[in-house]
Amino acid sequence: MLEEPFNRLAKLYMDTIFRLAFHYTKSPVEADDITQEVLLKLYRTDKAFESDEHAKYWLIRVTINECKRLFQSPWHKVAPIEDYAATLAFPSEEHSALFYAVMELPKKYRVPIFLHYYENYSCEEVAQLLSIPCATVRTHLRRGRALLKTYLQEAGDYV
Template identity: 35%
Template sequence: MQSHLRSDDFIERAMRLWGSTVWRLALSQTQSPHDADDLCQEVFVRLLKDSTAFVDDEHLKAWLIRTTINCGRDLHRSAWKRHNNLTDTFRDTQFEEAVEESESVRAFRESEVGLALAKLPVSTRLIVHLYYYEGYATEEIARMVRCLPGTVRSRLRRARTQLKGLLEKEASHETRE
């Protein structure tokens, strides 16, 4: 049985167009640059092997986002992830140069808002990311995460309340010190 593989040009174009989106979403889900790299690799390997006929670039982007969400869920469910909470102790210089996580992304992740956002549950963080960073409407997000638009709006409202509480708690903690 011969398997279908997409062309190198198709994969390179997809990575050029949507690679950073997939990586940011993966980072949002995993909170680890190394896990985000692994997730991205898995998504693009799946794209390489997939035979979906994409209508346009938006269809491809939606497929990549949906696949990233699914791969992230698979990672969180995996026995390895559940039983091993390892800290990244090694830094690959090639990784550092390639991802260079951009200073703005790194600064945001280390900011009060970024740290507070990291404390939200994965499902809530995912919706916040898709809404605020990728610019999707609640109806589009609902289709991607397979829930009702009202559920997305509810999670966004809950996320805002949780973030406000976390930031206020942090601010009051800093004023006491």
């Protein structure tokens, strides 16, 4: 890939790649490694993207595949979420509580919620990205929201 299009796409989607990898791994170090690996693949690709949305879709697919590859590795460790959360600045206590609640969700709920609510993908697009049926995405979103509600109510926050 030429350097100028690579730089533009890397700047545009680096945060999205990191956030998705972080939602998969719960580790900022592993999310950084995955982000670097995905950006290297972008730099090395000779794929011609039709639009920025096409490039974003490709990057998200590659990120998901890299996350899955990581979980198959015998070196995979889970770091405490509190260490990373301490480096974040939340606008309010509610945002902080929501972050912790989302990160407590099982991966099968956490990742679709991230893609749907944070990245604004439709259920159909999330299904394509995760290679699962659309009905499964809707079920995961519904169950994830129910778990979030339970977590937040147990923490004393009001939903």
